[in-house]
Amino acid sequence: xxxxxxxxxxxxxxxxxxxxxxxxxxxxxxxxxxxxxxxxxxxxxxxxxxxxxxxxxxxxxxxxxxxxxxxxxxxxxxxxxxxxxxxxxxxxxxxxxxxxxxxxxxxxxxxxxxxxxxxxxxxxxxxxxxxxxxxxxxxxxxxxxxxxxxxxxxxxxxxxxxxxxxxxxxxxxxxxxxxxxxxxxxxxxxxxxxxxxxxxxxxxxxxxxxxxxxxxxx
Amino acid sequence: xxxxxxxxxxxxxxxxxxxxxxxxxxxxxxxxxxxxxxxxxxxxxxxxxxxxxxxxxxxxxxxxxxxxxxxxxxxxxxxxxxxxxxxxxxxxxxxxxxxxxxxxxxxxxxxxxxxxxxxxxxxxxxxxxxxxxxxxxxxxxxxxxxxxxxxxxxxxxxxxxxxxxxxxxxxxxxxxxxxxxxxxxxxxxxxxxxxxxxxxxxxxxxxxxxxxxxxxxxxxxxxxxxxxxxxxxxxxxxxxxxxxxxxxxxxxxxxxxxxxxxxxxxxxxxxxxxxxxxxxxxxxxxxxxxxxxxxxxxxxxxxxxxx
Ligand SMILES: [Zn+2]
Numbered sequence: 001x002x003x004x005x006x007x008x009x010x011x012x013x014x015x016x017x018x019x020x021x022x023x024x025x026x027x028x029x030x031x032x033x034x035x036x037x038x039x040x041x042x043x044x045x046x047x048x049x050x051x052x053x054x055x056x057x058x059x060x061x062x063x064x065x066x067x068x069x070x071x072x073x074x075x076x077x078x079x080x081x082x083x084x085x086x087x088x089x090x091x092x093x094x095x096x097x098x099x100x101x102x103x104x105x106x107x108x109x110x111x112x113x114x115x116x117x118x119x120x121x122x123x124x125x126x127x128x129x130x131x132x133x134x135x136x137x138x139x140x141x142x143x144x145x146x147x148x149x150x151x152x153x154x155x156x157x158x159x160x161x162x163x164x165x166x167x168x169x170x171x172x173x174x175x176x177x178x179x180x181x182x183x184x185x186x187x188x189x190x191x192x193x194x195x196x197x198x199x200x201x202x203x204x205x206x207x208x209x210x211x212x213x214x215x216x217x218x
Numbered sequence: 219x220x221x222x223x224x225x226x227x228x229x230x231x232x233x234x235x236x237x238x239x240x241x242x243x244x245x246x247x248x249x250x251x252x253x254x255x256x257x258x259x260x261x262x263x264x265x266x267x268x269x270x271x272x273x274x275x276x277x278x279x280x281x282x283x284x285x286x287x288x289x290x291x292x293x294x295x296x297x298x299x300x301x302x303x304x305x306x307x308x309x310x311x312x313x314x315x316x317x318x319x320x321x322x323x324x325x326x327x328x329x330x331x332x333x334x335x336x337x338x339x340x341x342x343x344x345x346x347x348x349x350x351x352x353x354x355x356x357x358x359x360x361x362x363x364x365x366x367x368x369x370x371x372x373x374x375x376x377x378x379x380x381x382x383x384x385x386x387x388x389x390x391x392x393x394x395x396x397x398x399x400x401x402x403x404x405x406x407x408x409x410x411x412x413x414x415x416x417x418x419x420x421x422x423x424x425x426x427x428x429x430x431x432x433x434x435x436x437x438x439x440x441x442x443x444x445x446x447x448x449x450x451x452x453x454x455x456x457x458x459x460x461x462x463x464x465x466x467x468x469x470x471x472x473x474x475x476x477x478x479x480x481x482x483x484x485x486x487x488x489x490x491x492x493x494x495x496x497x498x499x500x501x502x503x504x505x506x507x508x509x510x511x512x513x514x515x516x517x518x519x520x521x522x523x524x525x
Contacts, residue, residue, distance in 0.1 A: 007435070009308075009309045009437060009440060010437045010439065011439060011443055012439045032340075041313055048394055048439070048486075050486065101486075102392070102486025102487070103395040103486070104395060104485075104486070123238040124394075124395065124481075128486050131512075132486065132487060135450075135488055135508070135512060138438065138512055138515055138516060138519065142290065143439055145519070145523050146311065150312055155312060155313040155314050159313075172522070174523065175447050175520065175524065178516055178519060178520050179520065181516050185512055185513040185516060186513065201324055
């Protein structure tokens with residue numbers, strides 16, 4: 001069966017890029033979706049994020065509208081969950097910060113006066129784990145570097161004109177994140193090696209232990 | 219003007235006239251003259267050469283369109299016209315590309331690319347189009363249809379039945395949504411359809427079988443797959459098989475609990491799926507949580523980024 005409804009791909013991006021977004025594109029004609037245009041040229045309508053849920057707060061008592069903050073290595077995403085996202089609302093009830101979560105969300109840009117505020121409308125939130133988070137960081141770093149490269153080739157005139165983004169700044173931020181991840185990963189590998197050492201040490205010790213030190217039998 | 223642009227124009231005109239014995243050289247020298255000596259705008263130069271050649275060779279305008287070709291017969295470096303359905307749109311990974319995805323006709327499917335510079339109206343999934351003067355190229359053994367500024371694309375009011383093609387693939391992506399009609403379900407004993415409250419839309423009140431199935435969306439950041447997980451797949455990932463699912467449902471007096479448990483264990487996770495792809499429906503043969511060697515990957519990306 002061929003489904004004709006178009007489903008938007010969930011984009012991977014860091015909070016730094018998302019939070020620097022000031023413009024929307026699309027929305028022309030009834031059917032066309034609205035996209036948040038980021039300074040690195042990403043057009044996003046849906047995003048996928050794995051990070052730490054740091055805050056969860058009811059906007060007004062009994063409003064069932066929750067403000068959440070989810071961090072990634074570059075900062076944090078602001079999100080709102082209400083009864084219009086029943087699945088996310090349900091699962092959020094059981095999650096208490098701090099907790100690693102994965103989130104699929106609609107990307108929105110609130111515009112008031114001269115200011116624009118990028119925020120997330122989660123469709124679902126789920127408890128995740130460190131391994132998934134690390135892979136998300138890697139995947140997102142790769143996608144971000146790809147966008148930087150495309151802009152350096154001058155391929156996206158609209159973005160270059162609208163934002164004139166500081167590409168070096170973004171590249172440095174991504175490299176910092178990757179170096180941090182490398183450091184953490186190296187520690188994890190060392191720890192598992194250390195554990196092997198310990199095991200080995202214990203076995204050796206056992207051999208030298210004089211069994212007469214133990215009271216064996218009754 | 220860039221050399222490849224110059225060559226593209228030569229190629230475009232050559233494709234139209236080669237069956238009449240026109241040579242590339244002839245076109246090149248006329249184009250050079252008009253563009254470089256007389257500084258005529260590109261489109262004007264093209265039009266003038268085409269008109270001139272038509273007059274010289276006495277060719278009617280309607281004869282100049284490249285032949286209508288079926289997808290199974292397209293060949294690299296040829297200009298053709300096609301009638302095809304847009305099966306699926308993918309996420310372009312370069313701003314130079316306006317749209318990309320999969321088109322198909324009765325004979326098969328092909329990738330397509332609409333260049334941003336072509337400045338075309340956006341194509342929609344599920345609609346059929348006449349693609350005129352598109353050029354075929356090949357990328358990693360896959361034929362690809364390019365829509366350039368020389369091409370014309372018109373929506374047509376006929377439905378093209380696309381020949382279904384299956385492909386063996388391996389995909390890594392995040393499972394970002396689980397759809398209705400998933401979990402512990404009941405199917406009609408006569409026709410196998412999923413039934414609600416024991417009533418089949420075809421057979422009315424029927425006896426049912428319990429089945430465990432999950433329809434979900436796998437998303438790799440550029441493309442979407444409708445992934446179907448069967449009982450074995452679900453059991454391999456979550457430890458919940460049909461037996462466990464029934465037990466859960468009985469304990470909680472609610473079949474819905476099974477779907478909730480599956481969601482808790484799968485939503486937002488990265489999966490590696492080996493399976494069969496038909497358009498965008500992916501049926502898993504083997505599925506597992508994706509556990510990459512992150513340190514190795516990080517070092518690779520860092521080397522590339524710092525280079
Ligand atoms: Zn039936």
